[in-house]
Amino acid sequence: MHIFDSVQKTKRKFEPLVIGKATLYVCGPTVYDDAHLGHAKSALVFDLLTRVFRANGYEVTYARNITDIDDKIIKKAIEQKKDIKSITDFYTEAFHAEMEQIGVQRPDIEPKATESLDAMFTLIQKLIASGHAYKTSDGDVYFDTQSDHEYLSLSHRVQDESQRQERVESSEEKKNPADFALWKNVKDGSVTFDSPFGAGRPGWHLECSAMIEKHLAYKDKPYAIDIHGGGADLLFPHHENEAAQTRCATKHELANYWMHNGFVNIDGEKMSKSLGNSFFLKDALREYDGEVLRFYLLSSHYRSNFNFNTHDLEASKKRLDRLYRLKKRLFGLGANNEETPFKKELLTALSDDLNISAALALIDEMIAHANETLDTAGKHKALKKELIANLAYIEEVLGFGVKNPYEYFQFGVDEATKQKLSELIEARNEAKKAKDFERSDALREEILSFGVQLMDTPHGTFWEKV
RNA sequence: GGUGCCAUCGCCAAGUGGUAAGGCCGCAGCCUGCAAAGCUGCUAUCCCCAGUUCAAAUCUGGGUGGCACCUCCA
Known part of the structure; x- marks a missing residue:
């Protein structure tokens, strides 16, 4: 250290x-x-x-x-x-x-x-x-x-x-x-x-x-x-x-x-009690998942001043999303805590005065490599075990990816909307089955108006809050 | 006024002597009914000037421009 x-x-x-x-x-x-x-x-x-x-x-x-x-x-x-x-x-x-x-x-x-x-x-x-x-x-x-x-x-x-x-x-x-x-x-x-x-x-x-x-x-x-x-x-x-x-x-x-x-500034302005422009965490938590805020606030070196703004926050969220999409691909596969080269490299990066940027770069590379292999390799049981160990380690050391990946992508969507979405998706799938693409695309547009993006996969159609 | 920090691609951001990580955005392609997601490829010589060195984004000096603390504050 x-x-x-x-x-x-x-x-x-x-x-x-x-x-x-x-x-x-x-x-x-x-x-x-x-x-x-x-x-x-x-x-x-x-x-x-x-x-x-x-x-x-x-x-x-x-x-x-x-x-x-x-x-x-x-x-x-x-x-x-x-x-x-x-x-x-x-x-x-x-x-x-x-x-x-x-x-x-x-x-x-x-x-x-x-x-x-x-x-x-x-x-x-x-x-x-x-x-x-x-x-x-x-x-x-x-x-x-x-x-x-x-x-x-x-x-x-x-x-x-x-x-x-x-x-x-x-x-x-x-x-x-x-x-x-x-x-x-x-x-x-x-x-x-x-x-x-x-x-x-x-x-x-x-x-x-x-x-x-x-x-x-x-x-x-x-x-x-x-x-x-x-x-x-x-x-x-x-x-x-x-x-x-x-x-x-x-x-x-x-x-x-x-x-x-270092300090957190808001849109380039110093946050201060005397200026009365404090940005309360509780307000941010109404708009964003707590883990997104965690990821964003930790995403640059701890000693630098941090300029909080929604533009960067959104970019940060997209980066975290990638981790959760990999988690989705591996969902329900059990636990594994074997040693892996990735874990060693990640800890080495963080042990150097909390070099979070190096750590995040390692994670991104690991995710890209994992997706590529999962896309192409026929048999990947050993790889999956290794990936699960990697993801568990990221949770433990960084606290990223601790949630159920499906719930993560549903942040801020109420039950009634979820019900409505599931009905629309079912209708769209029927239209697709009947090769009525005009109707299925229209339904997708309607779904999009809820701020929700659809993803057709071999395992079914899933949605994510945009 | 005192003390100190910083200046890297459109944006965010690592790298502190050996020839520029990663993410976002963008463009092209693969995949897809079309998308989304995913994957692949492409995109900077590091604020300016001078110096040290075989070699500097990285060291030194001088500029310029930001910022912080000196007052309650994380």
């Missing part, structure tokens, strides 16, 4: 802290709103990563947090006159359901901020005790960035006070503008958590460091975990601050490797 480390800015061979194991932590969603395509992309990328690690024989422990303490959640709760938990439960459930639709497997551990306060307190206390954090007269606790000589080593930034913008709510008592809150005292009585530092709320960066220590960290290694991942925007300040907290509170660095996925 080779992965690109976004801190060292180079592709590195993966050397696990413990032989045969890989620990991965990814920053998950703040559950105050529906998941957008960026959340989907990030979840997809790290889902693929864990699958590839497992295919390489690693025992993976994958943790992705749920941020359920946050000012935006509280704001929404107040606006909607609901309690915090009903908001966070609702969006957590929605997130899980949507992730499942795009084939993202659940992480092994999914810690919540509300269930990790003890670990956060421990971390803050360690930081205060070691002189890396200080309290203000308001009761806030800040991390003292100047006390960490390695601060900014992650993002390679240079501190430039004259250009640095102040955050609106920063305290007058901060020693340094870059210092960030570990604990914020809350006096308005809205939503607070009791702590040894008074009632208030934890700073955002804190939870990841705390959760990693609590759930994942090796105690006796130079790094807490193997890999830390997240969206490209998190490198600074979020990950920089996490790294600083862990470095100063414990005797190890946070992660050996850092991976950041």
